[in-house]
Amino acid sequence: MTTNETLRALAARAKETNSLALDTEFMGEGRYRTELCLVQVAVDAETPGEPAWTELIDPFDREIDPTPIVELIDDPDVEIVVHAGRQDIALLRRLWHAHPRNCFDTQVAAAFAGMRSQIGYEALLRELLGVQLDKGASFTHWDAxxxxxQQQIYARGDVLHLNEVATVLKGRLEEKGRLDWAREECLPLEASTDERDIDVVFGKLPKVNTLSPSQRAAAYSLVMWREETADREDKPVQKVLADAAIVEVAKQRPSTEAQLRDLRGVHEGIARRRGSAIIAAVAAAGDADPVKTERSPRAQSDPRDAALIVLAESLVRACAVKEELAYELLATRADLQAVVGAVRTGSEDPDVRTLRGWRRAVVGDELLALLRGERSLRIDDQLRVIVGD
Structure with a gap:
């Protein structure tokens, strides 16, 4: 484990190289919030050819001051290199109050370099550098x-070659003219969060839009109570009261524990331990304003759309193969459904990523042309899908 003096020295080296490789180990099982258990950082060695300088930061050690690393993360001139780093960044934003300004995710970059979407670090390392990563300690108790x-060797391995991987990927992307695309795709990483939004949680309850406004108020009150309870007890929310049970309780709005026990999905143990609190949460909703159903206007569907969406997906996949891009970077089924519906009804282009920025140039305009009958698809003698006029 590192020391404060060593961290300051490593931070100084990172400022010289304008790069810091970063990874974390965490435990989410059985908790309300994911717990940060270890932070690994690495910088290039001062001597060319030497292994990267790696350090392990123990967030449980109150004597360790992470400020030098936080300042690096906040520095727009220092590139923070991660792999599949959304959770890593979210944890450091919440716990260390870091505000990243310059992230480079090697998993994202790999998809622009012709590799499969969401490629794992072990596979990426093997493919780019021929290095075999020891994953023997990946599923261990990092909070112990x-x-x-073995854990420390594994943890260091996750950042030891990360800067080198990023350098190789950047070289490939520069050759393809796609480095700016990859950087653009990494921008949302800076706002990653694992904070739970009550409104989002409420909106995801099963069949919540079938409830009446007063029932929805009860459901909202129960969601708030559940979040507070889970946070206080550091337990997963579903262990406090399951989503389906919240909806059922909100429907029936029991006023006694006996009525609560009769409801489907409310187990005896939950009723016994939390019955009075659940009843109180339901009662509290009586003093709240009813929560009206928020229904987004749904586009009218057409039975013919299904075939058009399949055709559109074929074009997108053909473009992905031709451009050596992961298909998932270009479109989702929801994107294609929105585009097909807009063309069919003569509406304005929908605000979907497939029709924005570089994606429009790669595939969006071709997709629109196909749906207007200006392009065609055929199969060549090698069973490849070819886009033609």
Missing amino acids: RPLSS
Whole structure:
């Protein structure tokens, strides 16, 4: 494990190289919030050819001051290199109050370099550098102390070659003229969060839009109570009260624990331990304003759209193969459904990513042309889908 003096020295080196490789280990099982258990960082060695300088930061050690690393993360001149780093960034934003300004995610970049979407770090390392990563300690108790030597070796391995991987990927992307595309795709990473939004949680309850306004108020009150309880007890929300049970309780709005026990989905143990609190949450909703159903206007569907969406997907996949891009970077089925519906009804182009920025140039305009009858698809003698006029 590192020391404050060593961290300051590593931070100084990172400022010289304008790059910091970063990874974390965390535990989410059985908790309300994911717990940060370890932070790994690496910078290029001062001597060319030498292994990267890696350090392990113990967030449980109150004597360790992470400020030098936080300042690096906040510095727009220092590139923070991660792999599939959404959770890593979210944790450091919440716990260390870091505000990243310059992230480069090697998983995202790999998809622009012709590799499969969401490629794992082990596979990426093997493919780019021919390095075999030891994953023997990947599923261990990272919250236990002291960490074993195997855990520490594994943790260092996750950042040891990360800057080198990023350098190789950048070279490939520069050759293809796609480095700016990859950087653009990494921008949302800076706002990653694992904070739970009550409104979002409420909106995802099963069949919540079938409830009456007063029932929805009860459901909202129950969601708020559940979040507070889970946070206080550090337990997963579903262990406090399941989503389906919240909806059922909100429907029936029991006023006694006996009525609560009769409801489907409310187990005896939950009723016994939390019955009075659940009843109180339901009662509290009586003093709240009813929550009206928010129904987004749904586009009118047409039975013919299904075939058009399949055709559109074929074009997008053909473009992805031709351009050596992961298909998932270009479109989702929802994107294609929106485009097909807009063309069919003569509406304005929908605000979907397939029709924005570089994606429009790669596939969006071709997709619109296909749906207007200005393009065709055929199969060549090698069973490839070819886009033609």
